[in-house]
Amino acid sequence: MDFTLTEEHKLVRDAARDFAITELLPGVIERDNKQTFPQELVKKMGQLGFMGIMVDPKYGGSGMDAISYVLIMEELSKIDASASVIVSVNNSLVCYGLETFGNEDQKQKYLTKLATGEFVGAFCLSEPEAGSDATSQRTTAEEKGDHYLINGTKNWITSGGRADVYLVIAQTDKHKGSHGINAFILEKGMPGFDIGPKEDKLGIRGSDTHTLQFNDVKVPKENRIGEDGAGFRFAMKTLSGGRIGIAAQALGIAAGAYELALKYSKERKAFGTEICNHQAIAFKIADMYVDIEAARHLVMKAAWDKDQGNNYDVSSAMAKLFASKVAMEHTVEAVQIHGGNGFVKEYHVERLMRDAKITQIYEGTSEIQKIVISRNLIKE
DSSP, rough: OOOOOOHHHHHHHHHHHIIIIHHHHHHHHHHHHHHHHOHHHHHHHHHHHTTSSSOGGGGOOOOOOOHHHHHHHHHHHHOHHHHHHHIIIIIIIHHHHHHOOHHHHHIIIIHHTTTTTOEEEEEEBBBBBBSSSEEEEOOEEEEEETTTEEEEEEEEEEEETTEEEEEEEEEEEEGGGGGEEEEEEETTOOTTEEEEEEEOSSSOOOOOOOEEEEEEEEEEEGGOOOTTTOHHHHOOOOHHHHHHHHHHHHHHHHHHHHHHHHHHHOOEEEEEEGGGGGGHHHHHHHHHHHHHHHHHHHHHHHHHHHOOOOOHHHHHHHHHHHHHHHHHHHHHHHHHHGGGGGGGGSSSSHHHHHHHTTTTTSSOHHHHHHHHHHHHHHHH
């Protein structure tokens, strides 16, 4: 297995890095304070091909591989994790779900716009009493001839307010268990579809997160994704790919904090020399670098598995579990290396620390990743 980047991969990485520095960095603190992310930046990410990275070009996508995807995610996340989570959900969950499980009409109607950034997508699984447990859905979809009536609540929905297209997991027959679940395409503005207030979050504050309420929302039957009862498989397979994106986001947050800490340690002086020359700081820098490189290899392995057509359930769970742990631990260390300045917004590391925590929560908590990994080990 050779993880040496091709020239094409390097160009993709450099394009993402340049966009992050020139477009995302200016105003990132203000966006975090005001909890906003301008639509024009989403459009620019779409123009660069970041909103449909792995989508077939015939549907308006970039046609790139999963390695390219994680490279883009890492570079965006170093600067602005709010931008990268919009990209992650649109790619890993929405575009992937539609391209893999949707029919041709659905792809032409929705995927072509999602892949170019004309539309933004949201993935709606979590509920107040059913986080990542797709078998415990209380949102229902009642079949009514040529349509379904959807009722229920979804919460913690990324891009919940700005999205145009929503993929909603709902239960159609509770007696069938996992075989009684379906996935549906909903559009903003459908009667009975209400969007709650924006959540006031600890981190990724530029990304809008909302609770969604469905009250007898009439959804045409042609908006069901896949065969009847295929929703559980749709959710599980889509979440596995989503973990790769979030693992790459965690990696980027950690790497961004490391780069800032290393730079600061070479500039800040204490006791007559730059603080990087003090063993206490040098050891922190070394530990950060080793863990980030280990996380990068796990993330690249998961992406490589996906590109090779291998089962990536375990490798994606491992990557997310470890990378999110590294992000949390080493953003804290980056704040520590900055000392009092680390507590100040203009140095950026406090924001990265706040952003890091969510990577241990969404796409399944760390405990869920351990369940995925252990169950596969036990089956062997």
